[in-house]
Amino acid sequence: MRRPLESAFYATVEKRDRPELANQAVIVGGGDHRGVVAACCYIARLSGVRSAMSIREALERCPDAVVIPPNMATYKEVGHRAREIMAAFTDLVEPISIDEAYLDLSGVRDRLSISPAQALVEIVRRFEAELRITASIGLGPNKLLAKIASDLDKPKGFAVIGRAEAAAFLAPKRVTILWGVGPALEHKLWTDGITKVGDLQDKEEVWLVRKYGTMGRALFRYARGLDNRAVEPEAPSKSISAEETFDWDISAPATLQQELQPLAAKVARRMEREGVLGRSVIVKFKTVDFQQFTRSRRVAPTRSAEAILATAADIVAQEADGRAFRLIGVGCADLTDPSTDPEPDLFGFLSGARGAGPKP
Known part of the structure; x- marks a missing residue:
């Protein structure tokens, strides 16, 4: 299992297509002062530039950086071709994003008479020869360890974490190395005196479940390098969304609600293309000081732009x-799939359902 493409993927593609930028700091993102960094090369990272940072701050940290608008069509084409190369070695490829994926290589020895490590080396060789990009690789017995390994030796690294040494390897690491431990959970753990993975290893499962619910059970397993999540090829989308960064700060509810209209329409079109309905509407907010939060509301299954807009507008009003x-x-x-969870019609009845119509 592995995550094949480095998170500096966009910048890597830009440098491939513009060799004169090879030794320069490259930032991919919006070109004006309100834009954000979509990706950056490792040279820019040495100056403290990170994804999601404002372009203004990024250029303050790295004044000599070259800022390039994203070329998503090219990135998607390269990502698609990379997945075709992976598919030659295993049918079990789970894309996580345009620039990363998990592979289950447990059957590659029987199929191609090579080891998983040899398969990964050959995949990267083909990336370099056919796509002219590099990759960082993590090899492990499960998703958790493969992901951690892939981050150990960037860029263009290859790291392996075995099952036997996993617990000892993880013990001195910060808890944020584990899947699902973000800033909020890290703070909760810190208040309980847990900062290292080894601190989690010292806790009994029943104690962790009592403190953190179902996540406590996951933490007990992850701290020991255990993870039973399977690689799921082409897993269906968990959500479909669109967002907009404003040219100026907006506080008026009516103006915010107006900005929702094209976003709701875009989400509805994507849901139509993918043939799905949504049972929750989510609105994402980011304040001027970069604090981000979301609000959601359950709805009857829908992909109607009008229904999405109405619910989102109500959330914004609050x-x-x-x-x-x-x-x-x-x-x-x-x-959800419309065939199993149909969209209600105008009167709230399921489309095509038999029975009495609305009473006068």
């Missing part, structure tokens, strides 16, 4: 309390 926002996003989650 959250627009005078704060200024620099970004807003709209999405649908808890996606």
Whole structure:
């Protein structure tokens, strides 16, 4: 299992296509002062530039960086071709994003008479020869360890974490190395005196479950390098969303609601293309000081732009309390198949359902 493409993927493709930038700091993202960094090369990272940082701050940290607008069509083409190369070695490829994926190589020895490590070396060789890009690789017995290994030796690294040494390897690491431990959970763990993975290893499972619920059970396993999540080829989308960064800060509810209209329409079109309905509407907010939060609401299964907009607008009306926002996003989650969970018709009845119509 592995994550094949480095997170500096966009910048890597840009440097491939513009060799004169090979030794320069490259930032891919919006070109104006309100834009954000979509990706950056490792030279830019040495100056402290990171993804999601504002372009203004990035250029303050790295004044000599070259800022390039994203070329998503090219990135998607390269990502698609990379997945075709992976598929030659295993049918079990789970894309995580345009620039990363998990592979289950447990059957590659029987299929191609090579080891998983040899398969990964050959995949990277083909990346370099056919696509002219590099990759960072992590090899492990499960998703958790493969992902951690892939981050150990960037760029263009190859790291392996075995099952036997996993617990000892993880013990001195910060808890944030584990899947699912973000800033909020890290703070909760810190308040309980847990900062290292070894601290989790010292806790009994029942104690962790009592403190952190179902996540406690996962932490007990992850701290020991255990992970039973399977590689799921072409897993269906968990959510579909669109967002907009404003040219100026917006606080007026009516203006924010107006910005929702094209976003709701974009989400509805994508849901139509993918043939799904959403059972939750989510609105994402980012304040002027870069604080981000989301609000969601359950709805009857829908992909109607009007229904998405109405729910999102109601959420905005509740959250627009005078704060200024620099970004807003709209999405649908808890996606479902219309054949098993049909969209209600105008009167709230299931389309095509038999029975009495609305009473006068």
